[in-house]
Amino acid sequence: DAKTTQPTSMDCAEGRAANLPCNHSTISGNEYVYWYRQIHSQGPQYIIHGLKNNETNEMASLIITEDRKSSTLILPHATLRDTAVYYCIVRANRDDKIIFGKGTRLHILP
Amino acid sequence: SAVISQKPSRDICQRGTSLTIQCQVDSQVTMMFWYRQQPGQSLTLIATANQGSEATYESGFVIDKFPISRPNLTFSTLTVSNMSPEDSSIYLCSVGGETGRNTEAFFGQGTRLTVV
Numbered sequence: 001d002a003k004t005t006q007p008t009s010m011d012c013a014e015g016r017a018a019n020l021p022c023n024h025s026t027i028s029g030n031e032y033v034y035w036y037r038q039i040h041s042q043g044p045q046y047i048i049h050g051l052k053n054n055e056t057n058e059m060a061s062l063i064i065t066e067d068r069k070s071s072t073l074i075l076p077h078a079t080l081r082d083t084a085v086y087y088c089i090v091r092a093n094r095d096d097k098i099i100f101g102k103g104t105r106l107h108i109l110p
Numbered sequence: 111s112a113v114i115s116q117k118p119s120r121d122i123c124q125r126g127t128s129l130t131i132q133c134q135v136d137s138q139v140t141m142m143f144w145y146r147q148q149p150g151q152s153l154t155l156i157a158t159a160n161q162g163s164e165a166t167y168e169s170g171f172v173i174d175k176f177p178i179s180r181p182n183l184t185f186s187t188l189t190v191s192n193m194s195p196e197d198s199s200i201y202l203c204s205v206g207g208e209t210g211r212n213t214e215a216f217f218g219q220g221t222r223l224t225v226v
Binding site: 098102103 | 152
């Protein structure tokens with residue numbers, strides 16, 4: 001079973017920051033938080049991952065709480081192309097299989 | 111990252127028949143996985159395709175229904191056997207991430223299967 005809990009859906013206005021929360025209260029000390037997204041009719045795409053420090057790349061930022069029980073994916077300037085289902089995943093390392101939860105369906109509104 | 115070619119991209123099949131889906135990667139990879147995505151649902155892991163040995167199936171999936179081959183480090187097939195309309199789904203091939211190569215897992219575009 002997935003070890004994360006995410007809201008079913010969210011809306012965000014185009015050009016604003018989209019903040020997607022994820023709860024992972026049972027995360028183990030050696031487990032990373034990964035985010036993937038699936039744009040309609042495509043395979044999932046890797047976005048970002050982190051262990052305990054905040055991370056940023058060209059796609060997004062990942063904020064992990066100090067107790068590591070929750071995190072937030074931030075898309076700083078959402079565009080219509082960011083409309084997708086976003087999956088928060090917990091796993092020990094990148095070699096592990098990925099078990100998907102239900103994800104958050106993000107709608108970017110024009 | 112490597113490129114995944116999955117064939118066919120879509121198919122419409124008669125119930126009771128079987129379909130074999132191919133997944134070709136343009137470089138050698140250690141781990142390959144097969145997923146199913148039923149309409150409006152999340153991805154469900156079917157099995158890990160092990161090179162040179164039998165696949166490792168997740169709970170609820172069996173080899174007789176979803177036989178998998180992995181003859182080398184760049185290729186795998188998934189067969190959906192004795193199909194019924196409930197097998198109508200998108201089937202996705204995935205290449206696992208590798209710590210040694212600092213690569214993340216990535217996915218093919220999927221095979222959209224409709225069983226009539």
